[in-house]
Amino acid sequence: MQEKKGYVSFVLHAHLPFIHHPESDDYLEESWLYEAISETYIPLLTNFQKLVDEGVNFRITMSMTPPLLSMLDNKLLQKKYINYLNQLIELSEKEIKRTAGDERLNQLAHYYFDRYSNDLHLFKDVYKCNLIEAFKHFQDIGVLEIITCGATHGYFPILYVNEKTVKAQIAVGVQTYERYFGRKPRGIWLPECGYVPEADKYLKEFGIDYIITETHGILYADPTPLYGTFAPIVSPEGVIAFGRDIESSRQVWSSINGYPGDFNYREFYRDIGYDADYDYIKPYIAHNGVRVHTGIKYYRITGKTEFKDYYNIQWAKDSAEKQAGHFLDCRTAQIGNLVQYTENPPIVLCPYDAELYGHWWYEGPYWLYILFKKIYYDDCNFELITPSEYIDKYPNMQVCSPCRSSWGANGYSEVWLNPTNDYVHRHLHVAGDRMCELAHLYPNAEGLKKEALNQCARELLLAQSSDWLFIITNGTMVDYAKKRIKDHIGRFTKLYYQIKDDEIDEEFLEDIGEKDCVFADIDYMIYY
Amino acid sequence: MPRKTKETNEIIKQAKSSNTADVAKKESPKTTAKNTKSVAKKSTAKKDTTSKSKPATKKTSTTKSVAKKTSATSKTVATKKTTTKKTTSKTTATKTASKKSTTTKKKADTKSTTKKVLTKKSTAKKQKVDIVEYYDLPYRYNQTVVKVLAQTPNNLFIYWDISDADRENYKKQYGENFFETTKPVLIIHNTTLNYSFEIDINDFANSWYLHVNDSKCDYKIELGRRPIAENPKINTNYIYISTSNEIESPNDHVLFNKEQKMVYFRNTKTGVQVEKPISANLSFIRNMGKIYDNYDIKEFYKVLYKNEDIEEFYDLSNPSSGNPSSGSLSSKFK
Numbered sequence: 110m111q112e113k114k115g116y117v118s119f120v121l122h123a124h125l126p127f128i129h130h131p132e133s134d135d136y137l138e139e140s141w142l143y144e145a146i147s148e149t150y151i152p153l154l155t156n157f158q159k160l161v162d163e164g165v166n167f168r169i170t171m172s173m174t175p176p177l178l179s180m181l182d183n184k185l186l187q188k189k190y191i192n193y194l195n196q197l198i199e200l201s202e203k204e205i206k207r208t209a210g211d212e213r214l215n216q217l218a219h220y221y222f223d224r225y226s227n228d229l230h231l232f233k234d235v236y237k238c239n240l241i242e243a244f245k246h247f248q249d250i251g252v253l254e255i256i257t258c259g260a261t262h263g264y265f266p267i268l269y270v271n272e273k274t275v276k277a278q279i280a281v282g283v284q285t286y287e288r289y290f291g292r293k294p295r296g297i298w299l300p301e302c303g304y305v306p307e308a309d310k311y312l313k314e315f316g317i318d319y320i321i322t323e324t325h326g327i328l329y330a331d332p333t334p335l336y337g338t339f340a341p342i343v344s345p346e347g348v349i350a351f352g353r354d355i356e357s358s359r360q361v362w363s364s365i366n367g368y369p370g371d372f373n374y375r376e377f378y379r380d381i382g383y384d385a386d387y388d389y390i391k392p393y394i395a396h397n398g399v400r401v402h403t404g405i406k407y408y409r410i411t412g413k414t415e416f417k418d419y420y421n422i423q424w425a426k427d428s429a430e431k432q433a434g435h436f437l438d439c440r441t442a443q444i445g446n447l448v449q450y451t452e453n454p455p456i457v458l459c460p461y462d463a464e465l466y467g468h469w470w471y472e473g474p475y476w477l478y479i480l481f482k483k484i485y486y487d488d489c490n491f492e493l494i495t496p497s498e499y500i501d502k503y504p505n506m507q508v509c510s511p512c513r514s515s516w517g518a519n520g521y522s523e524v525w526l527n528p529t530n531d532y533v534h535r536h537l538h539v540a541g542d543r544m545c546e547l548a549h550l551y552p553n554a555e556g557l558k559k560e561a562l563n564q565c566a567r568e569l570l571l572a573q574s575s576d577w578l579f580i581i582t583n584g585t586m587v588d589y590a591k592k593r594i595k596d597h598i599g600r601f602t603k604l605y606y607q608i609k610d611d612e613i614d615e616e617f618l619e620d621i622g623e624k625d626c627v628f629a630d631i632d633y634m635i636y637y
Numbered sequence: 638m639p640r641k642t643k644e645t646n647e648i649i650k651q652a653k654s655s656n657t658a659d660v661a662k663k664e665s666p667k668t669t670a671k672n673t674k675s676v677a678k679k680s681t682a683k684k685d686t687t688s689k690s691k692p693a694t695k696k697t698s699t700t701k702s703v704a705k706k707t708s709a710t711s712k713t714v715a716t717k718k719t720t721t722k723k724t725t726s727k728t729t730a731t732k733t734a735s736k737k738s739t740t741t742k743k744k745a746d747t748k749s750t751t752k753k754v755l756t757k758k759s760t761a762k763k764q765k766v767d768i769v770e771y772y773d774l775p776y777r778y779n780q781t782v783v784k785v786l787a788q789t790p791n792n793l794f795i796y797w798d799i800s801d802a803d804r805e806n807y808k809k810q811y812g813e814n815f816f817e818t819t820k821p822v823l824i825i826h827n828t829t830l831n832y833s834f835e836i837d838i839n840d841f842a843n844s845w846y847l848h849v850n851d852s853k854c855d856y857k858i859e860l861g862r863r864p865i866a867e868n869p870k871i872n873t874n875y876i877y878i879s880t881s882n883e884i885e886s887p888n889d890h891v892l893f894n895k896e897q898k899m900v901y902f903r904n905t906k907t908g909v910q911v912e913k914p915i916s917a918n919l920s921f922i923r924n925m926g927k928i929y930d931n932y933d934i935k936e937f938y939k940v941l942y943k944n945e946d947i948e949e950f951y952d953l954s955n956p957s958s959g960n961p962s963s964g965s966l967s968s969k970f971k
């Protein structure tokens with residue numbers, strides 16, 4: 110058995126923007142949550158449980174963002190998710206009949222029927238609709254470390270022109286975490302890995318030990334870290350930064366030879382929502398008749414061709430197992446090479462979007478399960494670890510200021526600041542300044558005014574969500590993202606004047622309070 | 638009284654009164670039918686008016702519809718509604734009067750119209766009236782402001798505005814044609830390397846992307862104007878308007894300071910910090926027999942990252958934001 114010479118740390122960032130529309134069933138965007146529950150969160154939970162049941166000692170870190178927690182905790186969305194599953198079960202039943210003449214397709218129809226039926230059982234009977242508690246369980250038994258994130262995933266390098274708005278993102282992120290997990294978070298996923306040194310003092314103020322940065326957040330730090338991303342560094346203010354390992358990232362993300370592009374894996378874009386006869390599929394697509402993904406997909410990537418072959422579950426599993434072996438061998442070689450150069454055992458940090466696993470890369474959770482089993486049972490030279498455990502074992506680290514950076518395209522702020530979305534920033538800045546103004550004008554307010562001020566804070570935070578800027582840049586669902594920015598800035602502005610004029614419209618306040626029901630415990634005095 | 642958006646205010650009142658009307662409906666089924674109709678009509682009327690979009694027209698028609706509602710609903714709704722109505726009319730009147738005389742700040746923000754109309758869910762059982770909202774972002778906030786953000790290590794984004802009050806002051810001081818006889822400029826101050834340069838902008842823009850040569854430097858931006866035509870009241874070649882916040886542009890390369898011989902290590906549990914010579918921490922340098930003074934951290938990184946091109950190591954497009962419908966990731970695997 111090889112001696113353990115280093116560590117690998119997986120960090121999955123689970124985030125969705127807050128989407129909650131009690132006023133209508135027509136918002137397609139709400140289904141992002143349902144898709145993520147079925148394809149990512151439940152598969153992760155079931156694979157964690159399998160590992161525990163099999164006695165595999167593993168470690169993983171997940172950031173669960175406050176908007177995601179708020180949605181998972183929302184009774185209406187839980188109810189809608191159950192409806193979503195019932196629809197899919199009904200559709201897969203029809204699919205079993207429809208595909209009776211084709212054995213391979215029929216097997217897949219059965220697979221989807223079983224899978225969605227099982228999701229319904231797990232969600233209702235096992236998890237009692239409470240996925241947060243399900244994740245918390247794994248934290249409580251010591252295999253999962255959950256960290257927090259900015260309140261609404263606001264992008265610090267743009268918000269920090271008013272530092273109080275960054276402070277509020279951190280404060281509410283920490284507060285939300287405590288509400289759901291009953292303890293303080295040790296780490297934070299900086300939204301979009303957007304690092305600015307100005308945030309350090311607030312991170313320390315709210316008890317954050319460590320952050321995750323993009324690779325060059327470490328490599329371009331000042332002074333240059335001697336061990337690159339293979340050891341954490343500590344900022345002069347005392348915030349510890351771990352950097353993303355580039356080699357392992359490339360293996361998963363790469364568009365040329367990344368794992369999720371394997372030809373045996375499920376093809377995301379061939380969905381019966383688009384492929385099936387329109388009249389047949391109409392009850393299961395958007396209310397307005399627009400074709401959308403249903404989640405039932407019958408094809409594998411096959412190759413660079415439009416002629417796709419049927420998905421074969423066993424082949425996909427074989428590929429995942431082969432790739433898990435490859436990843437293990439690569440890390441073993443990497444750590445074997447690194448260990449001679451670092452003072453402490455090297456750490457290879459592998460951060461990914463959680464939704465990559467399962468939603469985009471359908472076999473991702475299974476790959477993770479196999480990999481963790483291999484790491485535990487096979488002869489390799491490293492162990493899994495969480496950043497907190499690493500800090501506790503090896504508290505000595507070089508003092509450096511991490512580089513201002515993000516994990517967006519090209520490494521800085523282009524995704525969230527470019528000609529498609531730059532018009533938004535002045536509104537975010539003015540609303541931030543106005544929120545601080547309100548806190549100073551009406552400190553420690555009571556009653557209706559306090560409620561209105563707290564709602565103002567919620568609207569501001571929701572407007573700051575980096576997702577809207579990202580979606581605009583990305584060019585999909587742009588209208589929705591623009592509307593959300595207008596709605597939150599609009600509601601904020603209206604309330605701002607109502608508060609200043611002492612003419613708060615209770616019905617309006619109640620109405621937007623129902624729609625934007627995040628952060629029940631928020632205290633606007635964080636802007637004071 | 639502090640300013641408020643005229644239409645916003647009217648609309649809020651309108652919504653209030655109609656919601657109150659809905660309360661009345663619950664009490665009297667007969668009235669419900671009437672009110673529903675009138676609400677529907679109002680919505681249509683409002684939409685039409687809005688699309689025609691002249692502020693004055695808008696105002697009149699809003700006032701009208703408020704008045705109509707008052708009469709339509711006042712029978713069934715008791716005290717609360719009547720009171721609300723009265724207030725509404727008064728406020729509207731005051732606003733109408735005051736609008737003309739108020740400063741331009743009001744005008745600017747008035748553009749941030751929020752229109753609220755009422756729709757009723759068609760189901761007979763459901764009594765609740767939903768407030769349907771529509772917002773536009775304000776065209777401007779009428780503040781004198783310059784803000785700078787770093788888009789990349791070498792690109793800054795700057796936005797600015799001059800309040801109408803300040804514009805008037807410049808006109809008073811330098812004549813009515815002040816803005817026609819001067820041109821706007823941005824002066825970029827690199828306060829780290831202590832140099833400045835200037836670029837011409839124009840009065841049609843309110844933001845600018847600017848290339849700067851030096852990453853990892855502090856910058857602040859000054860907005861000013863320079864004379865371009867004869868103006869007897871201007872006897873200087875530069876008029877200062879405002880200065881931005883100061884930012885540091887991000888670093889974009891591996892730093893190597895050959896002067897630096899020591900690094901600091903901190904025990905994050907105890908807070909104890911120690912100074913160590915770089916050479917003692919780079920065992921590979923010792924192994925390779927290199928002389929400390931000649932070592933290059935980039936060379937060291939090439940050893941650490943032997944499979945990577947460290948000059949371009951961040952050139953991975955991450956599908957950030959975890960938005961499952963963005964399609965950004967899967968498209969990479971096609």
